[in-house]
Amino acid sequence: MNISILFVGAVKDGGFNERALSGVERLHDTSNAQLTVVDGIPYDPMKMSDALSGAAQHSDGVVFIGGQGNQITPAVAQAFPNCSFAVVQGNIFADNIASYDVLQEQSAFLAGVLAARLSKTGIIGHLSGHRVVPGLKGRAAFVAGARFAHANIRVITGFCGTQDDSAITEAWASAMADQGVDLLFTMLNAARTGATKACRATGMRQIGNATDWSAKDPDVFAASALARIDLGVERAITDMLAGKRPATVQKLGLADKAVGLAYAPDISMALHSHIALIANQISEQKITVDTHYAGPEFSLETSE
Structure with a gap:
């Protein structure tokens, strides 16, 4: 065949x-x-x-x-x-x-919990490229997870229109850092390089997706929302x-075991255990992951 x-x-x-x-x-x-x-x-x-x-x-x-x-x-x-x-x-x-x-929305929810728990500014971000169904669901789940952890967390979220252009993602990530974002969840492909460059320049930590970025670059990546x-x-x-x-x-x-969360070495075992309990509740359908988002959208134009 x-x-x-x-x-x-x-x-x-x-x-x-x-x-x-x-x-x-x-x-x-x-x-x-x-x-x-x-x-x-x-x-x-x-x-x-x-x-x-x-x-x-x-x-x-x-x-x-x-x-x-x-x-x-x-x-x-x-x-x-x-x-x-x-x-x-x-x-x-x-x-x-x-x-x-x-x-992916299940691991994105866990990423939202972690971002909210780690944030010192009370402002976290999400950045993706194409507005396709899996990306939209992942964004909504990240926001839901963050608000599950802290109801008053502020989430700045946007779709920059590209998965592969690093110059664009660097500009967007830098603009989000200027808004006070200290944890940024990215659902990107090759363009993650640009967001990572912005993180290094601003001190913003990142949570990656799909593969284990926290193992590759733990200084920047606090975790990764794995998706097999x-x-x-x-x-x-x-x-x-x-x-x-x-x-x-x-x-x-x-x-x-198709999704999960991987952590950088500096993330405490207490947080590992806390999020593992939430993951079990999702797996057992005791927590429903929200996949719809109707909140504000960030763009470079609105940040100026």
Whole structure:
């Protein structure tokens, strides 16, 4: 079986995409399928649709990585009814579409708890790029977690429009620091480099996402909201190879060890234990993670 896996932006981004790629690479070694990676696709609806259609023309199945696939996959799947489609971080399904969702919002909620507990200014931030469903849910969950920990915490949150342009994220992160943010949660790809540069310049700590940034750079990263996107990719490809097409969104979260929080060495064990208890309550559905946000939005223009 010939399966194409599509990535928007750089695949070696040190974060979301690269974590997803590791799932593809593991299956290269364990399956007989022909897996073809298509990366560097611009975040543009027409170009994403063209790339998806092009892959469908010569593939038995196509896996789209990222919530961007929710908008463009239905029309392409309808045009290629004999091809199987899957969206990782998807929330859509049809006769030839399956969706797999690693619940980043659960680890984002925990990141919000930690940020609120660590903040000395009482002002924390969130910065992401594209306004796609998983990113919006992650933002809402981060805010909910912060307010679960401290009802009066102030959260400055914005989407800068890019996952990969570090000059833009550096400017946004610096502007948030100017507003008093001392803990910044980032949901970015290659553009995390710019936010990290701003953190070094301002002394702001950062909480990363997808992979363990706190192990790579503990001076800047207080923690990371882990998201095993690779597990969603493996499940999507494995189901496709087996001819399975789940009729509901397949969700992987804390109970599946697909998400969690990793910490820098200077974070106290007391906080580890406190947040572990909250994680257990989420896993046992005793705490509901809010995935809707209707508050104010930050932008460079409004900060001036």
